[in-house]
Amino acid sequence: MGKFTGKLIISDLDGTLIPRGGKISVENREAIRHFVSEGGLFAIATGRTPEAAAGYVEGLPINAPGVFFNGAMLYDWQGQKVLKTLPLTAGDEENRWPAFARECLKRFPEACLEVYTADNCHVVTPEANDDPRLPFEYYRYDHTELETLVDTKKTPWLKFFACDKHEHLEEYVKLAEEMGVAQLANGFYSEDNYYEFVAREVSKGSMLSHVREMLPGIEIIACGDYLNDKEMLEAADISVAPENAHAEIGKAAKLKGPAVEDHLIAWLVEKL
Known part of the structure; x- marks a missing residue:
């Protein structure tokens, strides 16, 4: 048991964990390692494929299922296997x-x-x-x-x-x-x-319901900066946006932290 046991941080990548065109900061990496070492769970939620995300998050202690394709896939990062997919074309009988x-x-x-x-x-x-x-x-x-x-x-x-x-x-x-x-x-x-x-009805937020089923009783802290993150922030117990988030996302978030360039996740872990 650690001081972050029972908490899950799930973060968008571009513009939230990673500056656009940049890399995850040392400060954010160290904060995530500390969070996990104290019992916390960490996952990512992105529009990317697992393969695409891997190059950015290499070395991070991701220890909870992640959301990919903006909600169309739930993926076991540690086991490297797909847990669930929700295809766009399912039910499109007319093609x-x-x-x-x-x-x-x-x-x-x-x-x-x-x-x-x-x-x-x-x-x-x-x-x-x-x-x-x-x-x-x-x-x-x-x-x-x-x-x-x-x-x-x-x-x-x-x-x-x-x-x-x-x-x-x-x-x-x-x-x-x-x-x-x-x-x-x-x-x-x-x-x-x-x-x-x-x-239809697929989003980063809708996939969080499946995460909750897998991790009953978990408190979900979601971080995002753009319109594709809105449902995830609404579905979380605590929602966090960087100060340079899209205006609509800034309004939707319960907490507003520093810009991604100023290490939003490190700020969040310290606040927790």
């Missing part, structure tokens, strides 16, 4: 997602469109359109013809992602409503130039 993706390819020639499956990121647009972040990420991705992914029962989609100018993404969202896929999904901006779809 509307591939049809929507085809239309996006026609209407948004500058976009980078990505289909995420449990084992890979499939970029279905030309290499010239690639999101500049891709070569610097810690995961494999393939340029894939969309038509090889249209059998969604054989290859379920966990997430459909677009990177484009914000004004183009607004049209992309309207198209999703027109084609009837928006009603099948939870759609949200994860950055100003990123829009993502996961399954």
Whole structure:
């Protein structure tokens, strides 16, 4: 038993634990090690794949299930196995997602469109359109013809992602409503130039209910900075946002700490 026994910190990565384009600070790493050494549980919640997250969090004492694909996957970090997936394409008997993706390819020639499956990121647009972040990420991705992914029962989609100018993404969202896929999904901006779809009622927050089932009686302290973190903050017992979080997230959080660059997690552990 330690002074943090019974508590779980679950943190978003980009903009919360890690400065965008940066690395986890020494201060945050030391605070997390101290928290875990005193009985605390630590996990991450991200839109990334487990493989992509691994390059950023290497060496951290992650000892609780983590949330990936913005809520579409629960993953046992220590056991390195998938515990649960909630596919975007489940129940889409009319196969509307591939049809929507085809239309996006026609209407948004500058976009980078990505289909995420449990084992890979499939970029279905030309290499010239690639999101500049891709070569610097810690995961494999393939340029894939969309038509090889249209059998969604054989290859379920966990997430459909677009990177484009914000004004183009607004049209992309309207198209999703027109084609009837928006009603099948939870759609949200994860950055100003990123829009993502996961399954309806799926979010980082909804997956916390499964974490609670696995860890009965745990007190959950959730940290996040952007719109895709909102449901997670609302579902937590204690919600924390950095001072430079999106304005809506700042309002949703019970606690407001320093910016990510000033070691938010270290501040939180000290406050706890």
